[in-house]
Amino acid sequence: MLLNRAVLLASPAANTVFTTVLTRGPVARPEIARITGLSSAAVTKAAKPMIEAGYLEELTRAERTVEGAGRPAHPLAVCADREFFVGVKVTADELIGVVTDLRAQVRAAHRVPVTDRGVDQVVAGIAALVREVSAAYSGRTHHIGVSVSGDVDRAGGRVRYSPFLGWRDVPLAELVGRATGSTVTVENDVKALTVAEQWFGEGVGTDSFALATVGVGIGCGLVVNGRLVAGGYGVAGEIGHIPVAAGDGPACHCGGRGCVEAIASEEAIVTRARRAADDPHLDMAGAIDRAHGGDAAVRAVFAEAGQAIGLGLAAMVNLMGPERVVVSGEGLAAYDLFEEQIRAAFTAQAFGAAARCPLVVRPLPWEEWARGAAAVGIQSLFTA
Amino acid sequence: MLLNRAVLLASPAANTVFTTVLTRGPVARPEIARITGLSSAAVTKAAKPMIEAGYLEELTRAERTVEGAGRPAHPLAVCADREFFVGVKVTADELIGVVTDLRAQVRAAHRVPVTDRGVDQVVAGIAALVREVSAAYSGRTHHIGVSVSGDVDRAGGRVRYSPFLGWRDVPLAELVGRATGSTVTVENDVKALTVAEQWFGEGVGTDSFALATVGVGIGCGLVVNGRLVAGGYGVAGEIGHIPVAAGDGPACHCGGRGCVEAIASEEAIVTRARRAADDPHLDMAGAIDRAHGGDAAVRAVFAEAGQAIGLGLAAMVNLMGPERVVVSGEGLAAYDLFEEQIRAAFTAQAFGAAARCPLVVRPLPWEEWARGAAAVGIQSLFTA
Numbered sequence: 001m002l003l004n005r006a007v008l009l010a011s012p013a014a015n016t017v018f019t020t021v022l023t024r025g026p027v028a029r030p031e032i033a034r035i036t037g038l039s040s041a042a043v044t045k046a047a048k049p050m051i052e053a054g055y056l057e058e059l060t061r062a063e064r065t066v067e068g069a070g071r072p073a074h075p076l077a078v079c080a081d082r083e084f085f086v087g088v089k090v091t092a093d094e095l096i097g098v099v100t101d102l103r104a105q106v107r108a109a110h111r112v113p114v115t116d117r118g119v120d121q122v123v124a125g126i127a128a129l130v131r132e133v134s135a136a137y138s139g140r141t142h143h144i145g146v147s148v149s150g151d152v153d154r155a156g157g158r159v160r161y162s163p164f165l166g167w168r169d170v171p172l173a174e175l176v177g178r179a180t181g182s183t184v185t186v187e188n189d190v191k192a193l194t195v196a197e198q199w200f201g202e203g204v205g206t207d208s209f210a211l212a213t214v215g216v217g218i219g220c221g222l223v224v225n226g227r228l229v230a231g232g233y234g235v236a237g238e239i240g241h242i243p244v245a246a247g248d249g250p251a252c253h254c255g256g257r258g259c260v261e262a263i264a265s266e267e268a269i270v271t272r273a274r275r276a277a278d279d280p281h282l283d284m285a286g287a288i289d290r291a292h293g294g295d296a297a298v299r300a301v302f303a304e305a306g307q308a309i310g311l312g313l314a315a316m317v318n319l320m321g322p323e324r325v326v327v328s329g330e331g332l333a334a335y336d337l338f339e340e341q342i343r344a345a346f347t348a349q350a351f352g353a354a355a356r357c358p359l360v361v362r363p364l365p366w367e368e369w370a371r372g373a374a375a376v377g378i379q380s381l382f383t384a
Numbered sequence: 385m386l387l388n389r390a391v392l393l394a395s396p397a398a399n400t401v402f403t404t405v406l407t408r409g410p411v412a413r414p415e416i417a418r419i420t421g422l423s424s425a426a427v428t429k430a431a432k433p434m435i436e437a438g439y440l441e442e443l444t445r446a447e448r449t450v451e452g453a454g455r456p457a458h459p460l461a462v463c464a465d466r467e468f469f470v471g472v473k474v475t476a477d478e479l480i481g482v483v484t485d486l487r488a489q490v491r492a493a494h495r496v497p498v499t500d501r502g503v504d505q506v507v508a509g510i511a512a513l514v515r516e517v518s519a520a521y522s523g524r525t526h527h528i529g530v531s532v533s534g535d536v537d538r539a540g541g542r543v544r545y546s547p548f549l550g551w552r553d554v555p556l557a558e559l560v561g562r563a564t565g566s567t568v569t570v571e572n573d574v575k576a577l578t579v580a581e582q583w584f585g586e587g588v589g590t591d592s593f594a595l596a597t598v599g600v601g602i603g604c605g606l607v608v609n610g611r612l613v614a615g616g617y618g619v620a621g622e623i624g625h626i627p628v629a630a631g632d633g634p635a636c637h638c639g640g641r642g643c644v645e646a647i648a649s650e651e652a653i654v655t656r657a658r659r660a661a662d663d664p665h666l667d668m669a670g671a672i673d674r675a676h677g678g679d680a681a682v683r684a685v686f687a688e689a690g691q692a693i694g695l696g697l698a699a700m701v702n703l704m705g706p707e708r709v710v711v712s713g714e715g716l717a718a719y720d721l722f723e724e725q726i727r728a729a730f731t732a733q734a735f736g737a738a739a740r741c742p743l744v745v746r747p748l749p750w751e752e753w754a755r756g757a758a759a760v761g762i763q764s765l766f767t768a
Contacts, residue, residue, distance in 0.1 A: 208616055235738040247629045319620065
């Protein structure tokens with residue numbers, strides 16, 4: 001079964017045809033030719049061995065094309081059940097696992113708490129979670145994607161630094177591989193989510209787009225000219241560390257001043273809300289309650305956070321020019337408290353035509369982050 | 385002669401080999417194979433018709449390789465004199481023209497003043513400048529690159545909006561083509577300079593780099609994953625409109641607040657220096673003189689400008705992760721007055737390993753900008 005995967009990488013044309021059907025299918029051969037620039041003959045030639053190996057199927061329903069008097073089209077589709085993938089998102093408190101099919105559709109999900117953040121304990125937890133979540137797919141999952149916040153070296157399979165876990169230079173791919181017997185890809189969690197959007201979400205069909213996440217941190221994944229931006233020194237997409245209030249803003253944990261994250265991260269909001277409400281025990285849920293209850297001082301804290309996020313998004317769009325921005329993250333629980341300010345600040349600061357870039361707001365539960373990790377696994381197996 | 389150019393685009397391999405020699409040559413075939421991933425046989429096969437057509441030459445000096453006991457290497461080089469190009473930079477006051485050879489080396493240069501910014505007058509001025517500067521290359525220049533600040537549609541050959549010229553939607557490529565009988569490429573001036581760096585300067589051998597210009601405006605050209613970032617809505621690289629002092633900063637002409645450009649453009653510096661010196665007639669040269677003379681208030685204006693530029697560079701590097709940043713522009717005349725602040729603010733705000741990104745400071749005279757326009761011409765002719 002694994003050997004057959006070679007047909008997907010047999011030639012650049014084969015690879016292009018497969019990823020086109022994977023991300024856009026079902027799609028008819030003439031449309032594949034149009035999208036890829038390949039000849040119809042080349043598309044047909046590339047598709048044949050993939051159909052034989054069970055990766056692609058020709059849909060039997062003879063769809064009618066819109067133009068042309070009922071010429072039957074036989075769109076190609078990926079056989080979703082041909083392979084299954086496990087994705088695991090590691091947070092400081094929980095491990096979230098999913099099994100997806102080849103089209104990155106979630107087929108099973110499971111969560112376990114993290115009680116000890118030590119490397120060995122987390123690796124053992126991941127292995128147990130993988131067994132549990134993939135029980136119904138026994139022997140049919142060969143690859144695991146793991147996503148972690150922080151500085152991750154995907155090519156080397158290492159977590160270089162993860163502040164929330166307190167990890168430095170952990171060879172996570174190797175450790176999880178040994179504990180599970182599967183091959184493993186490790187990626188930064190925001191980049192993994194960006195890959196899922198690039199291949200299976202809002203990014204499909206665009207040359208460039210951005211995904212910004214709002215929550216414990218403020219992060220951003222960027223796709224430019226069809227490829228994820230990795231950063232020459234492993235740093236990219238740090239929208240949280242754009243200094244939108246360098247003059248009079250608060251100090252940031254990064255050493256800078258007036259960063260978006262120093263104003264709009266969950267910790268920053270809670271700190272400022274405690275001061276505003278004069279309540280040192282207030283937590284995020286309490287701050288949201290107070291704001292919803294009409295507390296003007298706490299509402300102003302959320303409004304300032306929204307303004308900082310909107311300015312950060314505008315700075316990013318002015319620099320990168322994405323066709324579309326997805327805004328997501330666990331911080332969206334409070335989205336009604338700062339959406340207006342996000343949009344107003346973005347519109348005021350976006351330069352000229354960049355203001356036309358749509359902000360698509362979408363809550364993503366943790367399972368979607370785990371799906372992102374699985375999507376990185378799919379991508380790493382099926383691109384040359 | 386023009387027909388022979390087809391050998392450079394005969395196949396993707398031919399094109400890759402030619403651009404490799406063009407940007408890195410002289411370079412031996414095994415090194416070309418290593419850089420491009422092509423087989424040695426493919427390199428040799430691709431090079432042959434280009435040598436026959438006079439685009440490449442095999443250097444006769446038998447260089448000795450470093451390793452290996454004196455195996456002779458025959459590096460390939462581009463025949464610089466095979467074709468010549470004209471580049472024109474249009475400013476509000478002057479037209480600067482150069483002739484370059486195929487390696488983008490400047491062979492002749494000439495300037496003429498702009499006395500009337502009307503489209504017809506500027507087009508006539510460009511045509512006269514082209515005749516003058518290329519007189520010694522009569523009949524040997526077939527392509528003109530023109531660069532203009534503002535919003536330029538390179539593919540359509542149009543200047544959509546140029547504030548300094550007061551132009552909107554001018555089909556400049558067509559107009560200059562008609563006036564000169566040559567084919568014409570039009571590009572934004574900062575992007576053109578970025579192309580010159582990408583192909584023939586600091587960008588050679590990098591996957592991603594940035595060029596920031598400081599002067600009348602604060603601009604930035606970005607190359608990510610080997611390709612210029614154009615922007616989904618035609619806007620990208622607007623480092624001047626990162627709001628580094630959104631809270632307490634000055635209003636910007638773009639409608640935003642606290643933009644880098646509102647603090648550090650030439651106009652912003654002059655405005656603030658006039659106030660600091662209480663002299664409504666001070667100009668940029670006067671402000672520089674006063675600062676050099678020790679006027680603390682005017683020195684502070686330059687220091688604030690430097691800080692804003694450094695923060696903008698850090699925000700850009702945190703987002704994009706370039707391997708290298710070139711800082712240039714006519715504003716470098718005052719560079720000694722703000723270099724310290726640029727570097728300090730950059731270092732304080734760069735996120736983690738991003739602080740390792742070198743800032744390469746380089747004054748570029750206007751002729752270099754014109755060379756950038758010529759480089760765009762070279763690139764547009766020799767890439768598929």
